[in-house]
Amino acid sequence: MGKKVIYIAGLGLIGGSLALGIKRGHPDYTVLGYNRSDKSRIIALERGLVDEATDDFAAFAPLADIIILAVPIKQTIVFLKTLSQLDLKDNVIITDAGSTKLEIVAAAEKYLMDKSVQFVGSHPMAGSHKSGAVAADGHLFENAYYIFTPSKLTKKSTIATLKDLLSGLQARFIEIEAAEHDRVTSQVSHFPHILSASLMEQAGEYAGEHDMTNRFAAGGFRDMTRIAESEPGMWTSILLTNKEAVLERISDFKQRLDRVAQLLSQDDEEAIWNYFAQARQTRKEMEIHKRGGVESFFDIFVDVPDEEDVILEILELLRGTSLVNIHINEENREDISGILQISFKNAKDLDHARKVITDNTDYNVFIE
Amino acid sequence: MGKKVIYIAGLGLIGGSLALGIKRGHPDYTVLGYNRSDKSRIIALERGLVDEATDDFAAFAPLADIIILAVPIKQTIVFLKTLSQLDLKDNVIITDAGSTKLEIVAAAEKYLMDKSVQFVGSHPMAGSHKSGAVAADGHLFENAYYIFTPSKLTKKSTIATLKDLLSGLQARFIEIEAAEHDRVTSQVSHFPHILSASLMEQAGEYAGEHDMTNRFAAGGFRDMTRIAESEPGMWTSILLTNKEAVLERISDFKQRLDRVAQLLSQDDEEAIWNYFAQARQTRKEMEIHKRGGVESFFDIFVDVPDEEDVILEILELLRGTSLVNIHINEENREDISGILQISFKNAKDLDHARKVITDNTDYNVFIE
Missing domain, CATH: 1.10.3660.10 (6-phosphogluconate dehydrogenase C-terminal like domain)
Incomplete structure (x- = not known):
């Protein structure tokens, strides 16, 4: 494929994390970055997220084989218009990272239709309560959905090229119409x-x-x-x-x-009961009980007293298992005290956990 | 105060947990139980939640100094009517455990007004995703609100007597009008x-x-x-x-x-922004960030890789601290991977945790 030049506009959490993921998959690619504020630009350079950074969006665009707009939606649309006025590389791929897609795809088609560019919308479905280049994380998109929304400017090869570029993210790629x-x-x-x-x-x-x-x-x-x-x-x-x-x-x-x-x-008790029962049933059947809608979780529940080091005691018993989450529950209608919920990646580890906790403690263990 | 006879109707999670809490505070009291189904009655006797149990609600009511109706709301109202027709102890205290209070208080006033009884509504605000006598837990109500709603049949001493009876629950008692x-x-x-x-x-x-x-x-x-x-x-x-x-x-x-x-x-951007900003501000100021509305939590966040035994490694560093909760976060807008959130009871343990994790690992630690 040769060495490519990637230009990421916006070096916040999303742009910075994309940069890290791209460098992981393609250490030989050059990653250029734009950020308006100094702070994230300086951090991005210090952390090696990008090779070079600018505060002039137009400056690096002509150098790029692939341009990723990881800025707010309105700014994305402004930059699409800016790009239409620049002398870009022939057949450059442009994409974005916005949470809505229809207006961005429409703007790309409107502004870029007459140019030799490829455009596909992107929505990497991950986030954090942290923000900025300082929070950028090459693992942010692992197992997350990375959604492509094709436009009239999307060729057969556009998405394939981006999937290759972004292979280091270990995300789950999906293609769907922007409106849908x-x-x-x-x-x-x-x-x-x-x-x-x-x-x-x-x-x-x-x-x-x-x-x-x-x-x-x-x-x-x-x-x-x-x-x-x-x-x-x-x-x-x-x-x-x-x-x-x-x-x-x-x-x-x-x-x-x-x-x-x-x-x-109307005091229609039966209909209200059915309404609640149906909602419960629908949720139970939903993929929501599976992480990211694909991978199942295997949960165990342990009644624990409110004492120091109880969780540590249990985790020591579980050393070496594929524990993926752990928390003390406050579920359903009101506050609950002391139900430790531990999630495993597979049924084997779940069975193992049930056995060692039952054998080594007096705590009540159950599986829903 | 002398030995009392307590009668609990309904030996499910709530009734059974109340029985355990009462026995903890007053091991010399006699606790009698009613349950319609055999199963919870047998378990309640086996687990020692009650001293004797019946499937005939009327049978034990005349023996009781205090009667607690821990059955569904409709059944509570039926039993209040039943109680009006029984020969109860003079000045017996009757209460319930329902999630709504106005109709129950009204029913008590309607059916019991002419009798020498005391009545106050109760709502112990705790629950679990488990149910039945098998799940009864003497610690269920620790730090939970236990709400009293007075009626025309509530004397000054009624609530004081119940607070003494229920002291073993270690709940937080509150008094409020039923309608409110x-x-x-x-x-x-x-x-x-x-x-x-x-x-x-x-x-x-x-x-x-x-x-x-x-x-x-x-x-x-x-x-x-x-x-x-x-x-x-x-x-x-x-x-x-x-x-x-x-x-x-x-x-x-x-x-x-x-x-x-x-x-x-109307595309009123400013007003929509204000709407979201106000909601955010309101929640941040709400006591919701404090456990049970009283006690503050002290939270630390640790960036952890998706590897085996990472949580164990961190908990080993925190051995002996007053850790109250731990979970891997999926906060805010979309999925997040690998933010371990640990809550402490006090600022001292939080500071200690920050120091030992920072000193002994490479993980990024932050406090919101």
Whole structure:
């Protein structure tokens, strides 16, 4: 394939992590970076995420074989327009990293249609509560979905070339139409953020009149409002670039609330029971119980007392097993104390864990 | 205070755990139990939760100084009526354990007004994903709120006597009006269950037409729908006995959705940003970041590779500290890999942890 020059615009968490992943798969490639602020540019150079960095986006674009725009959605669209006015390499591949795809793909088609470029939308589905080049992590995308949304400027080879470029990420590549991407993410991500923020807004106002509100909020409420702490700027852009699908989900949801209200007004016990039972069944059947929708988890639950070093004691018993997660549970309706949940990669380790914990402790062990 | 006879109707998780907590605080008291099904009754006797057990609710009621109804809400109301027809001890204290309080308090006042009894509503705010006498746990209510809702049949001494009876639970006792209890819990618990179940219902139907729906559902969606797996029968009863407050929350929420939809239709970027920013701020200020609304947590975050025994290695460094929780994070907007979050009871242990992990490993350690 020869040595390539990759240009990454935006050296934050996503751009920086992509740079590390690319260098892992292709140590011989040259990675150039753009960042507006000094800070992430300096860190990116210090950490070796990129070979050279600029604060002038147009400067490196003509040098690149592949350009990745890892900046906010609005900036991505601005840069697509900028690229249309630059003298780029023939057949350069351009892609992005935005959370919505339809407007970006449309902008690429609008601005770049007459140029000899390839464009495909990208959405690497990973994040962190950390940000900036300092948080860049070559393992960020391991087992995460990396979604390609083709455009009229996508050739057969475009996605294959990018998959090769990004092989070091160890992500799961998926191809889907941009409009369908935006519809699906409106349902499972964008609209839920509205539900969460609106519930938080509602409870915040309620707390002003009902002073036990904050104190009685338990595990369920905590779960429901966790994503209400997401970064406002990013979510504003996401909503505004996926307006139609989100509005449709809001409207659909209001009808569901109306129906529940009606059943409740009518004291329709059987229908309300069915409503809850169906929701429970749907979730149990959903791939949500599998990590990333593909790999299954194998969970064990251990009743543990609230004492020092109990977790350590159990982990010592499990030394060498493929433990993938561990946490003390606050599940379902209200607060729970002392259920240690440990997840394994396979059934063999699960069986082993059950045996050694049962044999060596008095703790109650169960598997759901 | 003398030896008392306590009668607990319902030997499931809640009733059984109350029995254990009472015996812990008052080993000399006699605890009698009722359970309809043989299974929990036999287990309760075998485990020593109760001294004697019956399947005839009326049989033991006349023997009791204190009667605790730990059965479903509807059954609680039936038993209050039954109690009105029995020859009870003079000045017997009757209480319950239901998740809604107004209807139960009203039923007690209606059926028991002419009798020489004391009644106060109770809501022990704890639960588990386990159930039955087999899961009963004397530590279930430690640090949990135990809410009393007075009635016209509550004397000054009623709650004091119950607090003494239940001292072994190590719960946090709170007194609040039944109507206010139901309003507050409608906001932080009952209505959120509707949001969660309806989101699950909506996504389930969407998945039928959009087959990537299940695969793209990440951490945020998982959080939002966790309580949709709650037990349908219990939640049906809760909604039906807190209809007015829940309907009011539904109606209020629809107006919030309308407002977001309007802002979105108008492309009002600033207002949408403010909406998300306010929700974030409200949650950050909420006591939700403190366990049970009282005790603060002290959290450290460690970047860990996906390797065997890494957690064990870290816990060995932390041996003897007051670690209260540990889990690998999937926070905020999408999936995250490899952030180990450890919570401590105090700042001293947090500082110690930061130091020993930094000194002894190469892992990146940060504190939010």
